[in-house]
Amino acid sequence: MYLSSRCGIHTLVLACTMLAGCSISQRIDPEQLQRRVDASYAQMVSDYTDIRRITIQVACDKLDAWLGGQRDEPPTIDILILSSGGPDGAFGAGVLEGWGQIEDPDLRRPMFDRVTGISTGALMAPYAMVGTDVAYHNLAEFYANPDPDWASGSMLWSVIVGSDSLLNNDALQQTVRVAINRDMIDAIAERRNENAIMLVGATNMDLGRFRIFDLTSVAATGDEERFENIMLASAAIPGVFPPVEIDGWAYGDGGAVANLFLGVDRDLVWREGGGPWWTQERINAGVPKLRVRHWIIVNNKLSVQPAIAERNWGTLARLAISQILRAASIQSLQQLDVMRRLAAQRPDVEFEVYWVAIPDDAVLPESEDIFDPNYMRALVELGRRVGADPTSWRTESPLLELDWEQPVQDE
DSSP states (O other): OOOOGGGOHHHHHHHHHHHHHTOOOOOOOHHHHHHHHHHHHHHHHHHHHHHHHHHHHHHHHHHHHHHTTSOSSOOEEEEEEEOOOGGGHHHHHHHHHHHTTOOOTTTSOOOOSEEEEETHHHHHHHHHHHOOHHHHHHHHHHHHSOOGGGSBSOHHHHHHHTOSOSSBOHHHHHHHHHHSOHHHHHHHHHHGGGTOEEEEEEEETTTTEEEEEEHHHHHHHTOHHHHHHHHHHHTOOTTTSOOEEETTEEEEEGGGTOSOOOOSOHHHHHSTTOSTTOOHHHHHTTOOOEEEEEEEEESSOSSOOOOOOOSSHHHHHHHHHHHHHHHHHHHHHHHHHHHHHHHTTOSSEEEEEEEEEOOTTOOOOOOSSSSOHHHHHHHHHHHHHHHHOGGGOBOSOTTOOOOTTSOOOOO
16 A cells, blocks of 8 residues: 555655654564574465466466367466555456456456455455455445545654554454455355465565465465455555564565566566476467466556646655656566567467556545545546446556657657
8 A cells, every 4th residue: 555645645754754763673683583584485485386386287277178178268367466556446446346347258357367466456356366246346345435544543643652653554454354254265265276366465574575475375274364464464554554463574565565566477477498388299289379368457547747846845755655656567567568578489378468557637536534435436436437448458568658650750
């Protein structure tokens, strides 16, 4: 999640500066710390190995199903990537519901094989993993009916007493824990049987590392509290909302490191010989390319209307932070575009990228609150309209959509 101009980010910047100046590191025995760090790293390696194994398995299953005559359409892996964006996640929630109205079979909302989410995207991910019309409607209603008390407290008092966060999000945590109920977790666990996988990114604030959690595996264990804690950790804005402790480490917003993430081993997608489906025998047998489709929902605008900024530190700091988030999204989309071009050289994989973001010219209600009902409802409705329009999806990375047929004009 992130704070925008609607919640006085200039106050946040000042408070965080003051907090940083008076922070004291916790003291721990160096050898004990190193053992914990080594164990944490080993667990991450094990997690990523499992994710890679599942990536290979789902691809092989789909290819084998086609070879066995169990499906007519080319084997396809559909990956949904949900970005951070705080309250702007209302846009993505609307897109996902509206998308269900499209009838074109090639652009119809699929049942996703993989869902990745960061921050507000992490809160959206379970509904997309379940993948029913009812789940998508419930997601849209969740974002359309926010409680202003989801974020409460006094920033100034938190600074004075040296709290671990500027605001309290107990109400939001409680709402999420009620929404993510046992039935939903069981439904996500069932999708593990299809080798579907839901990945959530969070930042280990103690180690400064980004960690990807496989929540389908967590759901399969039945550990509801751990499942919810990981989601809430991914959405805990560092310094603004309290961190969430997982395995003895403090975790916060995954958006501190990445605004969105791919969630598939890139070597398996574009490197020659990088997957077991790359065999001359299959190519000679006329096996169709494995389609890997990436559907990215960016819960931000990627540019702003030109305007002369007020020359004060609060406004300039707010604009700088907003631009950092936009730049992170643009860079990720450009990286995916490069991977798509590289994958085009392979005879066995078709790497496709589709993305949508809040329209740059969208006019939305102004608000000074983080979770403003009028603002978020307007975004949900906008998302529904965008999602229902198949022409909304774009394929070229932003800032690269130039008409190269037109000569450059000298001034």
